Amino acid sequence: MSTQQRIIFFISDSTGITVEKLGRSLLSQFPDIDFQRISLRYVDSVDKVAKAREEIEAAAKNSGKPPIVLSSLAQPALREALKTDAAVVLDVFGTFLDLLEVPLQQKASHAAGHAHRVAEPGAYMARMDAVNYALRYDDGLGGPNYGRADVILLGVSRSGKTPVCLYLAMQYGLFAANYPLVDDDLQTTSLPSVLQPFRTKLFGLTIEPQRLQKIRARRYSGRDYADLGQCRREVARAEALFAANQLPVLDTTVVSVEEIATQILAQMQMNP
Amino acid sequence: MSTQQRIIFFISDSTGITVEKLGRSLLSQFPDIDFQRISLRYVDSVDKVAKAREEIEAAAKNSGKPPIVLSSLAQPALREALKTDAAVVLDVFGTFLDLLEVPLQQKASHAAGHAHRVAEPGAYMARMDAVNYALRYDDGLGGPNYGRADVILLGVSRSGKTPVCLYLAMQYGLFAANYPLVDDDLQTTSLPSVLQPFRTKLFGLTIEPQRLQKIRARRYSGRDYADLGQCRREVARAEALFAANQLPVLDTTVVSVEEIATQILAQMQMNP
Numbered sequence: 001m002s003t004q005q006r007i008i009f010f011i012s013d014s015t016g017i018t019v020e021k022l023g024r025s026l027l028s029q030f031p032d033i034d035f036q037r038i039s040l041r042y043v044d045s046v047d048k049v050a051k052a053r054e055e056i057e058a059a060a061k062n063s064g065k066p067p068i069v070l071s072s073l074a075q076p077a078l079r080e081a082l083k084t085d086a087a088v089v090l091d092v093f094g095t096f097l098d099l100l101e102v103p104l105q106q107k108a109s110h111a112a113g114h115a116h117r118v119a120e121p122g123a124y125m126a127r128m129d130a131v132n133y134a135l136r137y138d139d140g141l142g143g144p145n146y147g148r149a150d151v152i153l154l155g156v157s158r159s160g161k162t163p164v165c166l167y168l169a170m171q172y173g174l175f176a177a178n179y180p181l182v183d184d185d186l187q188t189t190s191l192p193s194v195l196q197p198f199r200t201k202l203f204g205l206t207i208e209p210q211r212l213q214k215i216r217a218r219r220y221s222g223r224d225y226a227d228l229g230q231c232r233r234e235v236a237r238a239e240a241l242f243a244a245n246q247l248p249v250l251d252t253t254v255v256s257v258e259e260i261a262t263q264i265l266a267q268m269q270m271n272p
Numbered sequence: 273m274s275t276q277q278r279i280i281f282f283i284s285d286s287t288g289i290t291v292e293k294l295g296r297s298l299l300s301q302f303p304d305i306d307f308q309r310i311s312l313r314y315v316d317s318v319d320k321v322a323k324a325r326e327e328i329e330a331a332a333k334n335s336g337k338p339p340i341v342l343s344s345l346a347q348p349a350l351r352e353a354l355k356t357d358a359a360v361v362l363d364v365f366g367t368f369l370d371l372l373e374v375p376l377q378q379k380a381s382h383a384a385g386h387a388h389r390v391a392e393p394g395a396y397m398a399r400m401d402a403v404n405y406a407l408r409y410d411d412g413l414g415g416p417n418y419g420r421a422d423v424i425l426l427g428v429s430r431s432g433k434t435p436v437c438l439y440l441a442m443q444y445g446l447f448a449a450n451y452p453l454v455d456d457d458l459q460t461t462s463l464p465s466v467l468q469p470f471r472t473k474l475f476g477l478t479i480e481p482q483r484l485q486k487i488r489a490r491r492y493s494g495r496d497y498a499d500l501g502q503c504r505r506e507v508a509r510a511e512a513l514f515a516a517n518q519l520p521v522l523d524t525t526v527v528s529v530e531e532i533a534t535q536i537l538a539q540m541q542m543n544p
Contacts, residue, residue: 004376014531014534016534017293018290021289022368025286026365026368029369029380029381030376030378031381033378041534041537072294090371090372093297093298096367097298100362104276104278104302104305106276108301125486128432129490131434131438163403163442170438170439214397215397258287259286262287262313262314265313266314271310
C-alpha cells in the first residue's frame with residue numbers, strides 16, 4: 001500500500017490550541033495519509049508571517065507537494081501576508097468571521113486574537129482557587145471539604161481521578177474532589193459514610209483491569225497493588241458499589257482526560 | 273447604547289472543546305453584541321440532534337431572532353439533521369472537510385469524531401507519567417529529579433508555576449518541574465546551585481506585585497507573605513536574578529494558563 005505523505009502547518013497568532021485541535025479532528029478523517037505536522041505559534045506580526053510563509057514555501061519545494069496550511073489569524077493584514085501559491089492556505093478564523101458578519105449585521109472588530117487573555121481577573125482567581133482545591137484535596141489528603149465540591153469522583157487507585165479533577169478545575173473552574181476507593185470501602189456496596197451527604201455530586205470512574213494493571217505496574221512493580229487478580233477484584237467491587245447506588249459511571253480505559261471531563265459535564269448536566 | 277442580544281449554540285458530537293474555543297475567539301470580534309451561550313456536548317445520534325434542533329427552534333421563537341449555531345459534527349447524517357430555517361447553522365467540521373477533500377484528492381472517511389480518543393495507549397501513559405511527575409515534584413517536594421525535566425519553571429510563591437506545569441503535562445506530555453524562589457535564593461542574583469546544571473531548561477515567571485498580593489491574601493491573610501512591600505521586594509529580586517542569568521521570562525499577570533504554557537513552548541522552541 002502506498003501511503004500518501006503530506007506536510008500540514010498549523011499557524012496561529014495566539015496559542016494555536018484551537019487550530020491544532022480542529023486540525024487533529026479533520027486529519028483523523030483521512031487515515032490513509034501520513035501527515036507531518038508543524039506548529040507555529042504566536043505568529044502575530046507581518047514579519048513573523050513572512051518568515052512562516054518562507055518556511056511553507058521551502059517545505060513545498062522540498063516535498064514536491066503543496067503543504068496544507070490551517071491558520072487562525074485575527075488580523076486581515078496577517079491573513080493577506082500568509083497567502084502563497086505554493087500551499088493550500090485555509091484560515092479558520094477568517095472563514096467563519098466572514099460567515100458571521102452577515103447574520104450578525106456587524107463588521108468584526110479585527111482586533112488581534114486575545115481570546116485566551118485573562119479578561120476578568122475575578123474569573124482567573126476562581127479558576128486558580130479551583131486548581132488549588134483539586135491539589136489540596138487530591139486523594140482525600142488533608143480532610144477534604146466535600147461540601148465545597150461541585151463534583152466528587154470515585155474510583156480505585158489509578159483509575160484516572162486526579163488528572164480529571166485538575167482538568168475540570170483549570171478549564172471550567174469547577175471544584176472537583178476525588179475519593180479513592182480502598183479495600184475497606186470495597187468490602188461492601190454501601191457508600192462510604194463521609195460521602196453519603198453528597199450523593200448528587202458523585203461520579204464513578206472505572207477502567208479495564210488489564211489496563212489498570214499496566215498503569216499500576218509502572219508505578220510500583222512487584223507488589224499486590226499491580227497484580228491482575230487484585231485489579232480485577234477491586235474493579236468488580238467498585239462497579240458493584242456504583243451500581244448499588246445508581247451512580248453515573250464512565251469507563252476511562254480508552255478515553256482521554258478532556259473527554260472524561262466533558263462527559264462528566266454532559267452527564268451531570270453542568271454548563272460552566 | 274442599545275446592546276444587541278443574540279443566542280449562540282455550540283453543538284458537538286464530542287467534547288465541544290474545539291468549537292467552544294473557536295466560538296469564543298470569533299465572538300470576541302463582536303464586542304457590541306451580548307451573546308448568550310448554550311453548549312450541547314456529545315450530540316452523537318440523529319435523535320440527539322433532533323432534540324438539539326427543537327431547542328434551537330424554541331430559542332428562535334422566544335427570542336424573536338435566529339440563533340447562531342456553531343457545530344462540529346463529523347457524520348454527514350448528523351449535519352443534515354441539524355439543518356433548520358430558524359437559525360444560522362455553521363458547521364466547522366463540514367466546512368473544512370469539504371475544503372480539504374479537493375487538495376488531498378481523497379474523500380473523508382466520515383467516521384464519528386473521535387479525535388480525543390486514546391489512539392495510542394503508549395502516548396496516553398506518557399502523558400499520565402508527565403502529570404504524575406508534575407504532581408510529585410510540585411514546589412520542590414521530595415527532592416526533584418530535574419534531570420528528567422523538559423522545562424523547569426522558576427518564580428516566587430504564587431506566581432503561577434503549578435498550574436502551568438500541570439497544563440504542559442496534560443496537554444503536551446512534557447515533564448515540567450518547578451522551583452520556588454524563596455528568601456534564601458533571593459539574597460543573591462546567582463542561580464541556586466541545584467539548578468546550575470540545567471540552565472537551558474530554565475524559564476522564569478514573574479507577576480505584578482499588586483496582583484501577587486491579592487492572590488496571596490486569598491490564601492494566607494494577615495501575614496508578611498501577603499504584604500505588598502514583601503511582594504514588591506520578592507518580585508524585584510526574582511526579576512534581577514532572571515536578568516543576571518539571561519533567562520527567558522514571562523509576566524503572568526494578565527495571561528491565562530494555556531497562554532503561558534504555549535508561550536513557553538514558542539520561546540523554548542519546543543514542538544511536542
